Amino acid sequence: MKVLLVDDSGTMRTIQKRCLNKLGIMDVVEAEDGCQALEHFEKQEFNVVLSDWNMPNMDGLTLLREIRARNKQIPVIMITTEAERTRVVTAIQSGVSDYLVKPFTPEGLREKLEKWVAVTT
Amino acid sequence: MSTSVTPAMTVDYVNPVISSTRNVFEMMLGCTPRRTGLMLKGENAPKHELSAVIGITGKAAGTIIVSFSKEVAIEVLQRMVGTDAQEINSDVCDAVGELTNMIAGGAKAQLAHLELSISIPNIVSGPDHKVHYQSEIKPICILFESEIGPFMIEVGFTSLQK
Numbered sequence: 001m002k003v004l005l006v007d008d009s010g011t012m013r014t015i016q017k018r019c020l021n022k023l024g025i026m027d028v029v030e031a032e033d034g035c036q037a038l039e040h041f042e043k044q045e046f047n048v049v050l051s052d053w054n055m056p057n058m059d060g061l062t063l064l065r066e067i068r069a070r071n072k073q074i075p076v077i078m079i080t081t082e083a084e085r086t087r088v089v090t091a092i093q094s095g096v097s098d099y100l101v102k103p104f105t106p107e108g109l110r111e112k113l114e115k116w117v118a119v120t121t
Numbered sequence: 122m123s124t125s126v127t128p129a130m131t132v133d134y135v136n137p138v139i140s141s142t143r144n145v146f147e148m149m150l151g152c153t154p155r156r157t158g159l160m161l162k163g164e165n166a167p168k169h170e171l172s173a174v175i176g177i178t179g180k181a182a183g184t185i186i187v188s189f190s191k192e193v194a195i196e197v198l199q200r201m202v203g204t205d206a207q208e209i210n211s212d213v214c215d216a217v218g219e220l221t222n223m224i225a226g227g228a229k230a231q232l233a234h235l236e237l238s239i240s241i242p243n244i245v246s247g248p249d250h251k252v253h254y255q256s257e258i259k260p261i262c263i264l265f266e267s268e269i270g271p272f273m274i275e276v277g278f279t280s281l282q283k
Binding site: 008009010011012015018055056080081083085086101102103104105 | 144145148149198201202204211212215216218219222223225226227229230233236239241
């Protein structure tokens with residue numbers, strides 16, 4: 001299981017990585033923005049992408065569209081404060097697999113992941 | 122486009138900010154903050170060492186500022202990721218910025234009819250720093266007490282009407 005974790009906040013990456021590690025997911029590649037994430041995505045194989053929305057350089061929505069232009073199947077879960085209906089609809093129309101609103105609990109992240117990938121612990 | 126402002130406009134945004142702050146503190150810091158005061162911003166507002174500033178645009182425009190003492194900001198980092206710090210550093214700023222981002226995002230979701238967008242947080246620090254608003258905005262200071270110490274949120278808004 002390999003996860004691409006995209007968030008401009010080191011704090012949020014640490015929190016999410018810790019949650020993933022507790023679920024037995026140790027192979028986590030971190031990116032600070034969409035540009036970095038896309039570089040990783042083009043060079044490596046991932047099972048799931050977790051991405052913030054508001055980021056400098058390339059935001060999560062643009063990243064989502066870039067990923068969908070390359071890969072229609074990979075689960076992409078947006079983890080963001082952007083909770084309004086219009087934003088969620090835009091993300092769905094752009095091909096997001098699921099949506100988790102910050103702040104979230106570790107259980108909330110686990111539930112979302114279990115819908116899309118096999119979590120072993 | 123003309124800009125019209127009344128203090129009531131800013132008040133409209135206070136309750137969503139308070140409820141969002143409570144929710145974010147409970148989930149991310151494990152404590153429930155209690156509002157202890159509400160005042161128009163003036164010279165008597167408490168001074169803090171670190172402020173996270175988020176700009177808001179849409180059918181209303183304004184700023185949300187979350188301010189902490191050094192000690193409280195360091196405790197925010199400790200509670201969010203378990204990292205100790207002695208001084209305000211990049212990790213402390215990042216944690217406070219993300220906490221503020223979540224507070225603003227939660228408030229924004231309660232004000233969906235205004236179609237707001239929020240900026241990435243900027244951090245201002247220093248023992249006597251000031252953040253200035255457009256002259257027509259009368260910001261409101263919301264004072265909180267919490268298990269990790271006191272803190273303050275400033276909310277300043279103007280409605281934009283065609």
